[in-house]
Amino acid sequence: MNERILVVDDEPKIVKLARDYLERSGYAVLTAGDGRTALTIARSEKPDMVVLDLNLPELDGLDVCRTLRRESDVPIIMLTARIDETDRLIGLELGADDYITKPFSPRELVARVRAVLRRVRGGLVPTEQIQVGDIEIDLNGHRISRAGETLQLTRIEFNLLAILAQHPGQTLSREQLLERLHGFSHDTYERSIDAHVKNLRRKLEPDPSEPIYILTVYGIGYKFNDEVMA
Secondary structure (H helix, E strand, C coil): CCCEEEEECCCHHHHHHHHHHHHHCCCEEEEECCHHHHHHHHHHHCCCEEEEECCCCCCCHHHHHHHHHHHCCCCEEEEECCCCHHHHHHHHHCCCCEEEECCCCHHHHHHHHHHHHHHHHHCCCCCCEEEECCEEEECCCCEEEECCEECCCCHHHHHHHHHHHCCECCCEEHHHHHHHHHCCCCHHHHHHHHHHHHHHHHHHCCCCCCCCCEEEECCCEEEECHHHEC
16 A cells, blocks of 8 residues: 655645655655644544645644644644744744645655654654653654653654763764665754754653753754763
């Protein structure tokens, strides 16, 4: 069965362009022209990925992304014509996996879809459990708990935390983290690491404003605090 991609955009030309290229690449394509319809289709059809425009009628793309992430772990690629970087960062904080800025190459869209699906299918190659203070990371089970309480992380948040925790005390640059998370690096995307770290700290740290697990190394990147390793 072909993997199914839900393309959500209120511009018919963009929907047709995306559908044509994705179908030529072997994907089955579902479409929606507004946010409410997109949620209805996502809930009933369970697509393998959602390509989601931010500027939608009925329900904004950010609200759709927020709702989808509460209900499932479906991969999301955002489409945005918005110049303001804040919108893209908010989307990434909400759990989107990637974004493409309009106007975009349909070949780039297909490549991004393939890359995200490949990461989802392959994921990490977990072989162990990591104990970090009162945090336990089960790489095999893809679970994280703090003081026995399970934390609800997105796939990217889990992978980012696992990468850092597997290299305690080692500073990893944003570029290195992007390479390990996505298989590519670009200056435009380095801010997305900051967005994911912010969201991860909110869920992980007792006090996100004074982190004890994920430390910032200013001007370079982030490291996992080896002084709290059990």
